[in-house]
Amino acid sequence: MNHHTLTEQILAQASGQSAIVPGDIVEASVNTAFIHDVFISGVVEEFSKLPHKKVFHPDRIALIADHEVPAVSEWAGECYKTMLRFAQSQKINRVHIAEGVCHQLIPEKGYVGPGMVLVGTDSHSTTHGALGAFATGIGTTEMAAVLATGKIWLKVPETINFELSGTLSQGVYAKDIVLSMLDILGAEGATYKAIEITGSAVQNLSISDRLTICNMGVEMGAKNAIFAPDQNTMDYIQTTGAEGAFITQVESLRYDQTIKMDLSQIKPMLAFPSGVDDIHTIDDAIGTEIHEAFIGSCTNGRYEDFVIACDILRGKKIPGHVRLIITPASMSIYRRLIQDGLALDFIDAGAMITNPGCGLCYGKHGGVLSKSDVAIASNNRNFPGRLGHKDSQVYLASPATVATSAVHGKIMDPRISF
Amino acid sequence: MGQAWKFGDNIDTDQIIPSQYLVLPSIKDMARHTMEPQNPDFATQFKNGDIIVGEVNFGCGSSREQAPLVLKELGVRIIIALDFARIFFRNAINNGILPIEHECAKEISDKDDIVIDLKTGEIVNQTTQKTWYFNKIQGYLADILDAGGLAAYIASRKGKQT
Structure with missing residues (x-):
């Protein structure tokens, strides 16, 4: 009987081995590699030092400008040029400048599917495990090596299993699930390990929910972080045209640890300033005055997130001292917000809508915080200085909590909105 | 021998090199701002051969390779920590920096004099007269470190294949 975890199954297949165990070092073949604008120059420079003149497979590489769009410096403009020159010289067609965040475009464009090995020059590349892929972030030198060889060295990780049961209460969302996971494991509890999410509750989690959870696996x-592909996955990749080898979850897996979570017990959660694992229930912060509210990022900038937020904000006005920033994760999401009237609802509520991209989460544009600012945000990190001044304070929360707090000008429980 | 520069838990890549400095034209320019949020004098006072000591989850956060690169530019060759964030660990090895995971990180204080023997795996804190041994990196990863980093390793391997 096969006792391999999902991650082990994928890595065994990708390295041409029948049996691997945690701790093994394998050389795995890569199905998709992507690079964003901030690191393109470094990757191209490192690649130029290698004896390989051509990339391993142009159709498996995506180049995405999302961090500094529109260009916030001359340097950013040069990065776009480097990206376009490299794409042209290497015959890479998967090039997307200012179309959205890499972690939204990769699934949308069908560049990831079940059973794949995906690497990206971004730590939140764990996102793509939502579709049953092994997905992880790497640095520029490593990416240059992947471009040259199509392979990557990987240490086979032990696996932590989160077994989810029950149903989320109204006003509680996928972001609250992953913040609850962080509460259990802390910022280093899964270091060098895989996280596999299983259980009866998984079938009720949309692909958007799964992307949110896997996105913060790296935190x-x-x-x-990975979900086994199921009917939801197959329906989704049918719409995107992604390929994928179906992998199945099997009984008696050798998990390093199994953590059972009853979703019905989860409340709206917050990560307090300034640590992703300083987790509290909403009760501990109610009434805290805020100056900025941000809904967006690769964690929570999807259409479903904006529907939830808009249902709370529609017909209301945010107070004058609050800046509410809406940053769609992709141009297709932005288009849909306009077509379905949500964009107008946000504007009428007093929100600013920015172009799709990483926006504020990159900390250099799109609502950068000043010294005394307190913000509530739907992104994934609140390290000191992450969203602006190192003394600003950032609470991480679900889009519902952010929207409810924006309306009241202070942190509030989203359940009052229902 | 070098002096220990001691840092705490969860030193993220924004602490090692804040994102606003990533636009500077070279690693040399960026390196002047290394560890600035933690210690504004770090870049000017760090000496070749000094050793960084962290505690839990050193190098967490972004995948930016500028983090190990600015450290390397300043002369960092070894970092000791209780454990490292995964991407930083890989990036360090890929750039020829040795990350040592060891409990001794708890017992090393700022400015302690540290001697490390890479052949024997011995770590000596000359200030406190304590000695520890670390498990040397083996196999494929050792080959990368010996080559001076991943790029050099791949170039040498390609040469052998053709």
Whole structure:
């Protein structure tokens, strides 16, 4: 009987081995590699030092400008040029400038599917485990090596299993699930480990929910986070045209640890300033005055997130001292917000809508915080200085909590909105 | 021999090199701002051969390779920590920096004099007269470190294949 975890199954297949165990070092073949604008120059420079003249497979590489769009410096403009020159010289067609965040475009464009090995020059590449892929972030030198060889060295991780049961209460969302996971594991509890999410509750989690959860796997230190592909996955990749080898979850897996979570017990959660694992229930912060509210990022900038937020904000006005920033994760999401009237609802509520991209989460534009600012945000990190001044304070929360707080000008429980 | 520069838990890549400095034209320019939020004098006072000592989850956060690169530019060759964030650990090895995971990180204080023997795996705190041994990195990863980093390793391997 096969006792391999999902991650082990994928890595065994990708390295041409029948049996691997945690701790093994394998050389795995890569199905998709992507690079964003901030690191393109470094990757191209490192690649130029290698004896390989051509990339391993142009159709498996995506180049995405999302961090500094529109260009916030001359340097950013040069990065776009480097990206376009490299794409042209290497015949890479998957090039997307200012179309959205890499972690939204990769699934949308069908560049990831079940059973794949995906690497990106971004730590939140763990996101793509939502579709049943092994997905992880790497640095520029490593990416240059991947471009040259199509392979990557990987240490086979032990796996932590989160077994989810029950149903989320109204006003509680996927972001609250992952913040609860962080509460259990802390910022380093899954270092060099895989996180595998299983259980009866998984079938009720949309692909958007799964992307949110896997996105923040890295905040627990995880190498990757993964859901087994199911009917939801297959329906989704049918719409995107992604390929994928179906992998199945099997009984008696050798998990390093199994953590059972009853979703019905989860409340709206917050990560307090300034640590992703300083987790509290909403009760501990109610009434805290805020100056800025941000809904967006690769964690929570999807259409479903904006529907939730808009239902709370529609017909209301945010107070004058609050800046509410809406940053769609992709141009297709932005288009849909306009077509369905949500964009107008946000504007009428007093929100600013920015172009799709990483925006504020990159900390250099799109609502940068000043010294005394307190913000509530739907992104994934609140390290000191992450969203602006190192003394600003950032609470991480679900889009519902952010929207409810924006309306009241202070942190409030989203359940009052229902 | 070098002096220990001691840092705490969860030193993220924004602490090692804040994102506003990533636009500077070279690693040399960026390196002047290394560890600035933690210690504004770090870049000017760090000496070749000094050793960084962290505690839990050193190098967490972004995958930016500028983090190990600015450290390398200043002369960092070894970092000791209780444990490292995964991407930083890989990036360090890929750039020829040795990350040592060891409990001794708890017992090393700022400015302690540290001697490390890479052949024997011995760590000596000359200030406190304590000695520890670490497990040397083996196999494929050792080959990368010996080559001076991943790029050099791949170039040498390609040469052998053709």
